[in-house]
Amino acid sequence: MNRAIFIDKDGCFIKNVPYNVDPDRIELNKGAAFFCKLIRACGFKMVLVTNQPGIALGYFSEADFRTAVTAIEKAAGAVFDSVFYCPHHPEGSVAPFNKSCSCRKPSPGMFLEAATAEQIRLKDSWMIGDILDDMEAGKRAGCRTILLDNGGETEWKMGPYRMPDFVVPDLFEATTIILKNIAYELFS
Ligand SMILES: [Mg+2]
Numbered sequence: 111m112n113r114a115i116f117i118d119k120d121g122c123f124i125k126n127v128p129y130n131v132d133p134d135r136i137e138l139n140k141g142a143a144f145f146c147k148l149i150r151a152c153g154f155k156m157v158l159v160t161n162q163p164g165i166a167l168g169y170f171s172e173a174d175f176r177t178a179v180t181a182i183e184k185a186a187g188a189v190f191d192s193v194f195y196c197p198h199h200p201e202g203s204v205a206p207f208n209k210s211c212s213c214r215k216p217s218p219g220m221f222l223e224a225a226t227a228e229q230i231r232l233k234d235s236w237m238i239g240d241i242l243d244d245m246e247a248g249k250r251a252g253c254r255t256i257l258l259d260n261g262g263e264t265e266w267k268m269g270p271y272r273m274p275d276f277v278v279p280d281l282f283e284a285t286t287i288i289l290k291n292i293a294y295e296l297f298s
């Protein structure tokens with residue numbers, strides 16, 4: 111079995127530019143490349159989990175999205191082990207994506223799918239994101255959760271699954287939390 115770090119894309123791995131798929135406007139967030147190196151060194155799978163309602167809304171295509179992911183990987187100097195995205199939105203205009211689904215965060219569908227596809231033990235895995243919907247999705251899947259408190263969350267609607275296990279300012283600190291926990295497991 112594998113363990114994974116699930117990571118959100120917009121506002122977390124990269125700076126949030128709403129609905130952007132233009133590679134020239136993609137900018138990694140502080141600590142993203144460091145995160146990839148250290149997380150890989152510790153043997154975690156790196157799994158991108160991202161809501162992409164822009165596909166259902168007709169703002170861009172799945173191919174555009176994949177091009178953007180390739181640009182992100184190039185910038186980070188690392189390749190994700192897998193990429194899961196929710197292309198749906200109930201108010202979208204593009205069939206067959208204009209519907210409710212079980213993959214759009216805060217639902218845990220993408221995590222459960224990844225766990226089967228990549229043989230991931232969810233309780234030994236982590237979710238890092240910049241909003242509480244990311245925390246809820248990760249927690250519903252059984253992962254530990256880290257919130258980047260960087261301005262992405264604006265509503266702060268709390269609930270039983272939405273309290274992050276850790277709150278940090280950036281990906282450097284998120285990586286440090288995970289490494290500390292690994293060390294703790296090794297020596298306890
Ligand atoms: Mg985000």
Ligand SMILES: [Zn+2]
Pocket residue numbers: 195196197198210211212213214
């Ligand atoms: Zn979906």
